Amino acid sequence: MQNLPLYKQLADHYLNAIRCGTLKLGDRMPSVRKLMHVHGVSLSTALQLCRQLETEGWLEARPRSGYFVRQPRRVRLIPAQEPTIGKIIDPAQFVGIHEKVSEIIAQGQRQVKCNLARATGGPALYPHQQLRSLTVSTLRRYPELLTKTITPGGNRELKAALAKRALDSGISTSADQVIITNGCIEALNLALRAVAQAGDVIAVESPTFYGLLQVLESLGMKALEIPTSPSTGISVEALELAMRTYDNIKAVVVVPHLQNPLGSMMPDQHKQKLVALCEKQGIPLIEDDSYSALADGDKIPTALKQWDHSGNVIYCASVHKILAPGMRVGWILAGRWQERVNMLKYAHTRYNEELSQIVTATFLLSSAYDRHLRKLRSSLAVQREKMAEAIATYFPEGTRVTMPAGGVSLWVEMPAGTSSRAVFDAALEESILVSPGLMYSNSNRFDHFLRINCGMPYTQDLDDAMRLLGRIIQHQASSKQHIAA
Numbered sequence: 001m002q003n004l005p006l007y008k009q010l011a012d013h014y015l016n017a018i019r020c021g022t023l024k025l026g027d028r029m030p031s032v033r034k035l036m037h038v039h040g041v042s043l044s045t046a047l048q049l050c051r052q053l054e055t056e057g058w059l060e061a062r063p064r065s066g067y068f069v070r071q072p073r074r075v076r077l078i079p080a081q082e083p084t085i086g087k088i089i090d091p092a093q094f095v096g097i098h099e100k101v102s103e104i105i106a107q108g109q110r111q112v113k114c115n116l117a118r119a120t121g122g123p124a125l126y127p128h129q130q131l132r133s134l135t136v137s138t139l140r141r142y143p144e145l146l147t148k149t150i151t152p153g154g155n156r157e158l159k160a161a162l163a164k165r166a167l168d169s170g171i172s173t174s175a176d177q178v179i180i181t182n183g184c185i186e187a188l189n190l191a192l193r194a195v196a197q198a199g200d201v202i203a204v205e206s207p208t209f210y211g212l213l214q215v216l217e218s219l220g221m222k223a224l225e226i227p228t229s230p231s232t233g234i235s236v237e238a239l240e241l242a243m244r245t246y247d248n249i250k251a252v253v254v255v256p257h258l259q260n261p262l263g264s265m266m267p268d269q270h271k272q273k274l275v276a277l278c279e280k281q282g283i284p285l286i287e288d289d290s291y292s293a294l295a296d297g298d299k300i301p302t303a304l305k306q307w308d309h310s311g312n313v314i315y316c317a318s319v320h321k322i323l324a325p326g327m328r329v330g331w332i333l334a335g336r337w338q339e340r341v342n343m344l345k346y347a348h349t350r351y352n353e354e355l356s357q358i359v360t361a362t363f364l365l366s367s368a369y370d371r372h373l374r375k376l377r378s379s380l381a382v383q384r385e386k387m388a389e390a391i392a393t394y395f396p397e398g399t400r401v402t403m404p405a406g407g408v409s410l411w412v413e414m415p416a417g418t419s420s421r422a423v424f425d426a427a428l429e430e431s432i433l434v435s436p437g438l439m440y441s442n443s444n445r446f447d448h449f450l451r452i453n454c455g456m457p458y459t460q461d462l463d464d465a466m467r468l469l470g471r472i473i474q475h476q477a478s479s480k481q482h483i484a485a
């Protein structure tokens, strides 16, 4: 809060007053003159405060009358349905998703006017100028960097910087424990290969990131899908039931913070329970922490790894979503499997190239990184609210969204029976790319969902695309109803 500009601190103050009903719908906001007087701020700060709340949809300006309290439409969005946790968990299956996902990804490779299928922020949200000048100065400092052989085991400065930054997530580790990887996806591959082999059963969240399903398929492993809440993440209760039902689970993979695609956040209590459960059952727990630095607020959520006292948690992360989508710097803390993962990394891809490691290390160690994260999170929060407002305005009745507390994606539940594949095809015809729900599970449970990117600045073009997408969904939803009738 202390780090927020004054106008934002005051905007939060008035937003709280609106949220708790002190300022009611239709009430007049104190005048700009009064705000200046009461808070001892300049005209520009008082105006910025009002404009901030107006942009977020909480105030409307009426000519010559001032600002009045309104309620954004997104507040009325109904949250996505919680999963039902039955007495039975569907058995594990070999993942047969690759063809479906590859076809959709291939179709999505074409140039589109509006890409809503990404899981990163827009390029302007990342510190491209600083990264460019760091790249140039690094090459000046190490003129032979690209022609000498690479430091074995990953760049020392980066490993030290990551160990230091991990303290923010509650993880205490040393540079020696950090293994640098090619993004989080290689970290996940290595973790799975270290603890399991072809034919083994891996418990995953349902829905889950399609990339993980592709990895499981490529390794010949089976996915056991565990019901997962759009707000609180994997159901530890359902996982416990699965462990009682099937005695052959070889690992559990979870994204505890801003899960892809749900955006859910596990409460600390659930995280502790999950770590203890896996430990007790002797089942390795793989933590994918790709998004936690994008959580709203000043504090990075506590990693599962913090509660790991026996090395049973393998922690995987990367800078892809938080610092540089164009760099493939990831890392893994492999706990008890450190030696095995080191060997697998060497056998798999050798060490990562060093230029991006040094650039990342220098940036992570500077205060520019903290400034970047603050700015990124607050831009994402504004963009997310605008996208939710557009969904509430343009999408048909029956649409549900659980607002995530951070991140770059919204998981949209369309009216029952609406096919995400049909919406994907129709939207692509209009040069709009969305990510259909059918990619996120081996089952067909999520066929009426879409994952929509909310990391782009909200422009008129984006508004036009959202309006059109709303019409497409409306059309698909009502033609489904006709068929059902």
Ligand SMILES: Cc1ncc(COP(=O)(O)O)c(C=O)c1O
Pocket: 119, 182, 183, 184, 185, 186, 209, 211, 255, 259, 260, 288, 290, 317, 318, 319, 320, 321, 330
């Ligand atoms: C949950 C999750 N894990 C892993 C990855 C892959 O990460 P990276 O690009 O760092 O390899 C992604 C990318 O979308 C993701 O959403």
